[in-house]
Structure formats: C-alpha cells, structure tokens
Amino acid sequence: MKETNTQKINLENLILISKILRDFENFVFYGTLLGLTRNNTIIKNDDDIDFLIDIKLKDAVLSKILSFTDFKINKTVENEYFVQFVSFKSNIKTFVDFYFYVDENKDYIIEKHNWLSFVTSDKHSLHIPKKLIFPLKKSLELDFVKLPNKQSELCEFLYGSSWLKPLKKNSEYRIEIINNKPKLIKRSFVGGLNRKIKKLFIE
Numbered sequence: 001m002k003e004t005n006t007q008k009i010n011l012e013n014l015i016l017i018s019k020i021l022r023d024f025e026n027f028v029f030y031g032t033l034l035g036l037t038r039n040n041t042i043i044k045n046d047d048d049i050d051f052l053i054d055i056k057l058k059d060a061v062l063s064k065i066l067s068f069t070d071f072k073i074n075k076t077v078e079n080e081y082f083v084q085f086v087s088f089k090s091n092i093k094t095f096v097d098f099y100f101y102v103d104e105n106k107d108y109i110i111e112k113h114n115w116l117s118f119v120t121s122d123k124h125s126l127h128i129p130k131k132l133i134f135p136l137k138k139s140l141e142l143d144f145v146k147l148p149n150k151q152s153e154l155c156e157f158l159y160g161s162s163w164l165k166p167l168k169k170n171s172e173y174r175i176e177i178i179n180n181k182p183k184l185i186k187r188s189f190v191g192g193l194n195r196k197i198k199k200l201f202i203e
Contacts (some may be wrong), residue, residue, distance in 0.1 A: 010042045018144035026053045027146045037151040048095035055100035082113035115175040127180040160184040
C-alpha cells in the first residue's frame with residue numbers, strides 16, 4: 001500500500017511526540033491504535049494521531065509539547081479532558097489529539113471525551129478495562145511508541161467484533177455509548193449517502 005503524504009506526516013508526528021514523552025506513561029489509542037494493530041501503519045485517510053494519558057500528567061505533558069515543537073493548541077475544541085494540537089507541514093494540516101483519562105482506583109479507567117465530547121455526562125464516559133491496557137508495551141517497529149498490552153482485544157472493545165474490516169468514519173458508522181461501553185452502529189447505504197450530501201451543503 002502506497003503511503004500518502006498525510007500518513008507520512010502523521011507517522012513522523014507519532015514518533016516525535018512519543019520521543020518527547022518517553023518519560024511519561026502514555027499510549028496510542030482510538031484510530032492510531034486501530035491502524036497500528038490492523039494495518040501496521042497509520043490509517044490512510046486519518047488526519048490525526050491519538051494518545052491516552054493520565055489527567056494527572058496533563059500540565060507537564062502540555063508544557064513539554066509546547067516547549068519542544070511548533071504545534072499549536074486548537075482552542076476551539078479544548079476542554080478539561082481533551083487537547084488537540086495542530087501542525088502544518090508541506091501545506092498539510094494534521095492533528096495530535098490527547099485524551100486525558102481519570103483513574104479512580106477501580107478495574108477500569110474513565111475516558112470522558114471519546115467520540116461524543118459529552119464530558120459532563122457520566123453515562124457517556126467510557127470505562128476501559130485496565131486489563132486490556134496495562135502493563136504497557138513498547139512497539140517493536142516504531143521507536144518510543146507505547147502500546148496497550150492487549151491491542152486486539154482493546155480494538156474489539158472500541159470498535160466491535162468487525163474491527164478488522166475498515167469502515168469510513170461518520171459515513172459508514174457511528175458510535176453510541178451504552179452502559180459506558182462503545183457500540184458501533186453501521187449506517188445503511190442510504191443513511192451514509194444522506195450524511196455525505198448534508199456535509200457537502202454545510203461545507
């Protein structure tokens with residue numbers, strides 16, 4: 001599979017940020033985890049990379065990123081549990097998304113932002129089993145990149161039993177959160193087409 005320019009820049013961002021944060025406990029998550037687990041690379045049409053980090057490390061992590069890179073924080077989407085960095089390279093805009101989880105000393109961690117961004121709603125928080133994450137492991141292919149301990153099981157937790165089959169985000173599926181677990185809902189052909197048409201008019 002030929003690597004796109006966006007993939008190349010995302011991969012560079014992934015390695016750079018992982019190197020900068022090598023002394024902090026962090027790991028790839030969401031689409032980045034899915035791509036590295038399923039395809040051994042960044043998802044082709046993804047425009048960001050995703051990290052999950054303990055909220056206790058938030059201030060130190062943000063300070064480190066701002067000190068060592070030219071990334072800027074996207075203030076329009078920032079909240080207590082989510083920070084997005086923006087970068088321009090070769091006239092291509094890419095993002096680095098940081099999701100900050102809460103650890104209440106239970107058998108799961110709490111991720112409040114996720115796909116829905118309803119950070120004040122407890123019922124829309126994800127409860128991610130710690131046994132799928134810890135202890136973290138190092139990527140064998142990518143320097144400094146840290147991975148959840150049970151990658152495939154975590155991908156199935158996030159994206160369902162069909163996680164190995166690529167789907168286009170938003171147009172071919174949506175995510176609901178039920179009992180603090182994600183549920184992937186596949187869109188019908190007509191539903192996906194209607195969404196594409198609406199998006200064209202909005203943009």
